[in-house]
Amino acid sequence: MKKEIISVDTKQSAKIFAITTAFFSLIISIVGLVALIVGLITGQNNWEFWGVYIIIPVVYLVVVYIFARIFFWIYNKVAARWGGVIVELEDEKEN
DSSP states (O other): EEEOOOOOOOHHHHHHHHHHHHHHHHHHHHHHHHHHHHHHHHHHHOGGGGGGHHHHHHHHHHHHHHOOOOOOOOHHHHHHHOOEEEEEEEOOOOO
16 A cells, blocks of 8 residues: 655654654764773873763754754655655554
8 A cells, every 4th residue: 555645744753853863972972971081091081072972962953953844844845746755555464
């Protein structure tokens, strides 16, 4: 069965997209903080970069949310004029 996505809730879609990408940014931040701690222990620290691991994920989340919101708004305009993404769906087969 084929279905067409003709409209997307921009706020909800952008929120989910931003949270998902922020999760991956958080993983990178954790790796960076571990590297910073190792640098402190070994005496090779760069104090000027410590805030980057905290600030960048927050900035990234906001920027991704804004751009995703714009993207989904544009998608809705394009889909209304020329049609949306067509997906093929199938009922799950019971075993």
